[in-house]
Amino acid sequence: MxxxxxxxxxxxxxxxxxxxxxxxxxxxxxxxxxxxxxxxxxxxxxxxKSKDDLVEAYLVSRDQPNLTLYRKWFSEADGGLPDKVAAIFFQIAVSARHPKWKGCGFLRTAAELANMPGHPAMKVGAAHKKKFETWLTEEFQAVDLEQPEALARHIVLLLDGAFSTILVHRDADYAEAAGNAASALVLGAMQKGPVAGKPSVKSMG
CATH class of the missing domain: 1.10.10.60 (Homeodomain-like)
Structure with a gap:
């Protein structure tokens, strides 16, 4: 057919x-x-109606597919929560070793539009990054980690830092290093125990 x-x-x-x-x-x-x-x-x-309109549509078209891919890498990874978070970084490292990989389209567009903060595409990019951060926050809240919002933001900073540093050095190993750092952050949060007053994940099983 x-x-x-x-x-x-x-x-x-x-x-x-x-x-x-x-x-x-x-x-x-x-x-x-x-x-x-x-x-x-x-x-x-x-x-x-304009090139600006098309640039906005370009990022909109990448929004959900990228978020879906992050969730897929996370959910299909073996191991516990630290391993699942790290898997996102490790998969980015795999992608970054492909000759056609050019980094994060949202960050690169933001860099090109740095002097146009009101551009519609900038708003799409900001919303995309916030959706990823919100999703991570929800994953951390689901296991009752303390300060899930702060932890999610730290992971986002590591991820976007990895995207940028790979392009500077042309070395995908930076994504793996960032993934190890992200895993350590999540593990440290888990070792602090659940939020006070809530049962642990183990006790709920």
Whole structure:
């Protein structure tokens, strides 16, 4: 059975994903995207009112797939909570060793738009990072760790630091080092015991 032909908007977004991620948003023009998508520039403007609109849509299209992938790496990892958190970093290290890997698309876009804090894409990127942080917080709350919000924020800082440092040094080992640090943070929080007044995870089993 043949696959349905992607509509024009989907083709534009696919082309934008490939070009914006590989070359950066400032280096890519709407002409480049139209050519990559095999359509006219007029068609691009029919679906997206401006390049800024398309950059925003590009990040929106990456939001849920990325979050779903993080959750998958976490849930499928063997071991306890520290191992599951570390697995996210270790999988990023695997991805970073691929020649086409160019880092976190959200962070790279934020860097290119650093002088435009009100840009719609900046808001999408901030929301994406906050969703990841909130999800981690909920995972830590589920096992009654103390200060789950602070712990989740520390993990986010390690993750985004790893993304940036890998690009500087071109060395994926930094993601593994950050993963080990994240694992140690989670283990330390677990060793402090559950929140006062709540039964431990073991006693609830």
């Amino acid at each position: 043949s696959r349905p032909t992607p509509n024009a908007r989907d083709r534009i977004l696919t082309a934008a994903n490939k070009l914006f991620y590989s070359e950066g948003i400032r280096a890519v023009s709407l002409d480049n995207i139209a050519e990559k998508a095999g359509i006219t520039k007029k068609t691009v403007y029919y679906h997206f």
